[in-house]
Amino acid sequence: MPEALPVVAVLTAPGEDLPPGMDALEGEAELRHATDGASLRAVLPGTRVLCVTDFRTDALGEAWDAADSLEWIHATSAGVDAILTPTVRASNLPVTNARGVFDRPIAEFVLGHIIAFCKDFRGNLELQQRHEWRHRDTERVEGRRVLVVGAGAIGRQIARLCRAVGLEVDGMGRSARPGDEDFGAIHAQSELHQRLPGYDFVVVAAPLTPATEGLFDAAAFAAMAPEARFINIGRGPIVRTDDLVAALREGRIAGAALDVFEEEPLPSDHPLWDLPNTHLSAHMAGDVIGWRRSLSEQFIDNFRRWRRGDPLRNLVDKEQGFVPSS
């Protein structure tokens, strides 16, 4: 009798199909699909590997006591905040993530917004909509100063692209470190308010952890230069949205590009939609054509390592809430 295939459960968002590319596991795993807490409870018994594609899920807590055979949880997202429930954190279960897949697309997105701010692309489009020809002097990109909060894989890729076009880029991590090939300097997060005034662009590329939740509040926005712009491609709750709205409304900062929000989807009556110099997008900065398939391939590669007994890639430090730099 052949050995039974290991059971892999994939937890997607409600209403979503299994992601493309997962069919490559046929013959290597018994694939189950759940879309919420109840269906996850139903498929967890016997499941050895859980792959979570819904980065906003709250199904884990609800279904957890049905997990009788679980050996590993993989998240097809960079952020693992929704996975790291207190129970998962306290367990011995390894958690891995999608480190790497989103880095470059997100860095392109951030650089694009920096240039769009400097060149006032939004102003161009608004004038265009009114059929209005109006020459303005715009800003040079070269030499502007960028602070990337979060010196992980995504933050480093942002730094590399920005430096390649002549921006000056520093990073901010848990502790101060000397500059390296990516960052001119790496400041400690404890110095956030002292450091903020020196930058034209402040980019949040940090994971959502107890150390970053609410980091950008009224005091942080007050510390930024009035001509500076704020870009968040990390996680919404790193920002106190009401404080950001007030800072933008009162012109205490000069603009924002936001891809992530405390509440997603952003409610249609939210004040952010109509603020001046504010660019919104629907949590998609890293999602280039083919991204779901890339995530499946990355998971399957890790799954084969797990079957062979090789070390898993992208192992999350569950205390810190992210994959530490190697």
Place this chain on the structure above:
Amino acid sequence: MPEALPVVAVLTAPGEDLPPGMDALEGEAELRHATDGASLRAVLPGTRVLCVTDFRTDALGEAWDAADSLEWIHATSAGVDAILTPTVRASNLPVTNARGVFDRPIAEFVLGHIIAFCKDFRGNLELQQRHEWRHRDTERVEGRRVLVVGAGAIGRQIARLCRAVGLEVDGMGRSARPGDEDFGAIHAQSELHQRLPGYDFVVVAAPLTPATEGLFDAAAFAAMAPEARFINIGRGPIVRTDDLVAALREGRIAGAALDVFEEEPLPSDHPLWDLPNTHLSAHMAGDVIGWRRSLSEQFIDNFRRWRRGDPLRNLVDKEQGFVPSS
């Protein structure tokens, strides 16, 4: 009796003041100011140096027979098409231009538009105006192919910035040349239609000359890939605007970013304003804060060379219509 100061006439657009920074010539030149053909006629007698800041002027032809002492014409623009009247072209007068000042800002502008197209920033803004949350998969920038038509100083700076972020960039010049540190390959303009299908972005950075006027017509747009975007930061008349409008309307190309137009200002009832995936700006791609002062400084540097008898910088080849690469 001290030697009389050389007379310098500055021709600006109608209604414009002398550009900032020109006052540095006090004590070195007798400065005169003209704003149209009639006032230019009045100031030309005795004028040894003419500095033209209006790149759209047609005053030269009208005033020309009043030029009795002219030794040199400088244009504070990259394009010198308005200066190179048949008479100027046939004369021995040296013509210099603003080569260098606009290169980097224009390259930043072009790269910004490439990223904005890939990431659909316009779609984001239109959704935002409707308070609509809609996730889309967007395009990767890395690895996309760019053809820069015009392998001069501006084209090369565009290539450098684009290559720095992972785009593949070829150039197009009068004749084919091997690739170099800026371009993967340089194609001959005679091969335009054969080469166009291979590129995701086609950027016009060429001067307006008899060889480039109307280069982008219906046949050129038909040769482009349907998913390709067209970017013009060169000169409007390099493009047959009606053909471009038709190509955009019928989806034969995927979009355009236009900073220059056959008629400027673009008339408010022009069909371009409302076309899908078309980004318009008011001939300002290179005009970063302080640009007028930079242009004055560049002219004054050349003026001091001229007084000392040193070779002028940025000497235009009047046959070709631009400053040849050194």
